Each structure stands twice: as structure tokens, then as C-alpha cells.
Amino acid sequence: GESVGLHLPTLSVQEGDNSIINCAYSNSASDYFIWYKQESGKGPQFIIDIRSNMDKRQGQRVTVLLNKTVKHLSLQIAATQPGDSAVYFCAENIGPSGTYKYIFGTGTRLKVLA
Amino acid sequence: DTAVSQTPKYLVTQMGNDKSIKCEQNLGHDTMYWYKQDSKKFLKIMFSYNNKELIINETVPNRFSPKSPDKAHLNLHINSLELGDSAVYFCASSQGQDNQPQHFGDGTRLSIL
Numbered sequence: 364g365e366s367v368g369l370h371l372p373t374l375s376v377q378e379g380d381n382s383i384i385n386c387a388y389s390n391s392a393s394d395y396f397i398w399y400k401q402e403s404g405k406g407p408q409f410i411i412d413i414r415s416n417m418d419k420r421q422g423q424r425v426t427v428l429l430n431k432t433v434k435h436l437s438l439q440i441a442a443t444q445p446g447d448s449a450v451y452f453c454a455e456n457i458g459p460s461g462t463y464k465y466i467f468g469t470g471t472r473l474k475v476l477a
Numbered sequence: 478d479t480a481v482s483q484t485p486k487y488l489v490t491q492m493g494n495d496k497s498i499k500c501e502q503n504l505g506h507d508t509m510y511w512y513k514q515d516s517k518k519f520l521k522i523m524f525s526y527n528n529k530e531l532i533i534n535e536t537v538p539n540r541f542s543p544k545s546p547d548k549a550h551l552n553l554h555i556n557s558l559e560l561g562d563s564a565v566y567f568c569a570s571s572q573g574q575d576n577q578p579q580h581f582g583d584g585t586r587l588s589i590l
Contacts (some may be wrong), residue, residue, distance in 0.1 A: 371518055395576040406567050406581030407520070414576065428582055456575060463508055463575065464533055467520040471553070 386453035483582040500568030509551035
């Protein structure tokens with residue numbers, strides 16, 4: 364097993380409750396944002412994305428909210444399940460166009476309590 | 478039919494050695510990346526390639542040399558390995574345009590003795 368991530372912020376939620384994971388991004392000019400889920404021993408997995416011309420986007424059990432005024436992004440997970448336990452990262456495309464440069468947040472560990 | 482595959486999954490070697498990590502994607506993407514994830518889970522971009530051309534070299538020491546023989550492959554060669562190189566290295570790919578999500582491999586855990 365891994366002994367990493369000891370300094371990761373951790374969010375513990377009861378199974379069935381809603382989870383909200385927050386992220387502050389760095390660049391006011393960033394125009395695209397992604398949330399990833401990383402399970403132990405795996406690579407980050409795409410969950411949902413949002414462009415800067417939107418403030419909300421919904422997927423299956425997940426919603427991303429974007430507040431450009433305060434450079435804040437959040438991921439809401441409805442009816443959290445044990446399988447949602449993982450580390451969650453936000454990422455922003457800081458551009459400029461054609462550079463494919465993505466900056467990742469520090470990550471939040473989500474623990475789902477039975 | 479893994480979309481982004483990296484080999485090896487684990488790599489344990491002595492300081493000063495030279496090693497390579499291979500990455501292949503079968504998604505038809507033309508942009509590929511290498512990321513380094515440290516022990517605190519911090520994920521940092523190292524390189525990006527688009528159509529086999531280097532786009533980003535994020536102040537990575539020149540001991541690290543990526544090579545892209547074709548759009549589906551991006552390998553990473555590391556010379557003179559140092560203790561600080563111990564990390565998990567992730568390969569990723571995306572469609573060429575900006576604002577597309579990246580697909581990641583499962584990582585290569587590099588441990589330097």
C-alpha cells in the first residue's frame with residue numbers, strides 16, 4: 364500500500380451524504396477546468412470539466428461549480444458511495460492557447476464512512 | 478485494451494543509473510504528456526508533445542530526455558538517476574486542441590536506492 368499523501372487535506376463523509384470538494388485556482392485567465400479522481404495505484408481519471416463561459420455543469424451524480432470572481436471551483440458528489448473514496452484533483456488550463464499546460468491543485472482525499 | 482499504457486509499472490534502481498519508461502496510447506490522440514507525482518501527491522507537468530514536437534519543457538533537468546517516435550508513443554529516458562527522482566511518473570494523452578481532458582496511464586513508480 365501507499366504511505367503517501369499524509370499532508371493531503373481529507374474530507375470524511377457518511378455514505379449517502381453529499382460531498383463538496385473545493386479548489387482555489389491560480390490564474391484569472393484560465394479558461395478550462397477539469398476534475399480528476401485518483402484511486403490508489405491508478406492514474407487520475409477524468410470526472411467532469413467546465414469552460415470559463417459557464418458557472419455550473421452537471422454530470423451523473425456530480426456537479427461542478429465555477430466562481431470566476433473569487434477563482435474558486437467546487438465538485439459536488441451526490442449520495443456519496445464507498446467507491447467514491449479517492450484523491451480528487453482540480454486542474455486548470457493556464458494557456459496560452461496551444462501550450463497544453465495544465466496546473467493541478469494539491470488534491471483532497473475523500474473518505475467515505477460506512 | 479488499455480488506453481494509455483506505461484511500462485514498467487515499478488522500477489527500482491541504483492543512484493547514477495540510466496533508465497527508460499515507455500508510454501503508448503491507442504486513443505488516436507496527438508498530444509502526450511509526462512507528469513511527476515511526488516510523495517505528497519503533488520502532480521506536476523514535465524513535458525508535453527503535440528504531433529511529436531516538444532511544446533512544454535517545464536524546467537526539467539536535462540538528465541530527462543523525452544522521445545516521441547510517433548504520435549502514439551512518448552518515452553522518457555532519465556540519465557544519472559538521483560535520489561530526488563524517486564516519484565510516480567504518469568504519462569497522459571489528449572486530443573490536440575486546447576480544452577480537452579487528459580487520459581492518464583496508471584503510472585510508473587520509480588524508486589532510487
